[in-house]
Amino acid sequence: MQEILAIVRMNKTGATKKALIEAGVAGFTAFKVMGRGKLVDDPAVIAERKAAMMAMPGAEEQDAEMLIDGFLDGHRLFPRRMFTMLVHDEDVTGIVEAIMKANRTENKVGDGKIIVMPMLDAVRVRTGESGEDAV
Amino acid sequence: MILIRAIIRPEKKDEVLAELSQAGFNAVTAVDVVGRGKQKGIKIGGVVYDEIPKTMLIMAVRAEYKQEIVKVIMEAAKTGEKGAYGDGKIFITPVSEVYTVSSGMKEL
Numbered sequence: 001m002q003e004i005l006a007i008v009r010m011n012k013t014g015a016t017k018k019a020l021i022e023a024g025v026a027g028f029t030a031f032k033v034m035g036r037g038k039l040v041d042d043p044a045v046i047a048e049r050k051a052a053m054m055a056m057p058g059a060e061e062q063d064a065e066m067l068i069d070g071f072l073d074g075h076r077l078f079p080r081r082m083f084t085m086l087v088h089d090e091d092v093t094g095i096v097e098a099i100m101k102a103n104r105t106e107n108k109v110g111d112g113k114i115i116v117m118p119m120l121d122a123v124r125v126r127t128g129e130s131g132e133d134a135v
Numbered sequence: 136m137i138l139i140r141a142i143i144r145p146e147k148k149d150e151v152l153a154e155l156s157q158a159g160f161n162a163v164t165a166v167d168v169v170g171r172g173k174q175k176g177i178k179i180g181g182v183v184y185d186e187i188p189k190t191m192l193i194m195a196v197r198a199e200y201k202q203e204i205v206k207v208i209m210e211a212a213k214t215g216e217k218g219a220y221g222d223g224k225i226f227i228t229p230v231s232e233v234y235t236v237s238s239g240m241k242e243l
Contacts, residue, residue, distance in 0.1 A: 114236065117228060
């Protein structure tokens with residue numbers, strides 16, 4: 001039994017939910033979280049995205065460039081959705097693939113992370129069954 | 136790889152995040168949580184508060200950085216010289232796999 005933690009973009013919540021159901025995940029929990037990733041060392045990676053954001057309405061305000069830089073290079077925390085679910089060992093690869101497929105974008109950074117952890121035990125409250133049967 | 140979950144005071148969040156970034160561990164997820172510890176909450180007057188707001192920091196890192204990160208969080212999250220009740224807890228669990236969605240790469 002493994003626990004999968006997936007941190008994805010807010011606007012990919014629907015796509016992720018759909019992908020999870022198609023991949024056969026029994027149940028999952030989602031929360032809103034704030035987070036940041038690795039620092040972006042090379043400004044060229046985010047140059048295109050920055051240009052697109054600077055063209056948005058409101059970007060001419062004085063602090064806009066500083067804020068956009070902060071979001072894109074990874075200093076600030078920004079909103080993400082965290083999914084957590086329990087899966088059988090043999091299903092891990094398929095589910096990870098499904099999440100990655102649903103969440104990949106052209107933005108180069110910020111698509112999220114998937115963390116797979118071993119889980120010692122699980123109990124279904126309704127019936128009291130435990131272990132693999134409870135997943 | 137290991138997963139570090141640190142529960143700290145919300146007012147210490149910015150300080151801990153800045154220290155972690157400076158030490159080279161930028162990637163972190165923060166969640167606002169409520170909870171209580173061994174002291175069963177706080178009693179102020181006749182009222183017991185057992186849902187105390189805290190911030191949980193979640194980070195997946197290579198196992199060799201464990202001591203360093205724990206030290207950074209401990210030093211930044213501590214209040215006063217000796218620390219005080221309510222400064223928080225750090226939990227560490229093993230991780231079997233980590234994937235980056237954008238590149239599809241395994242491991243960090």
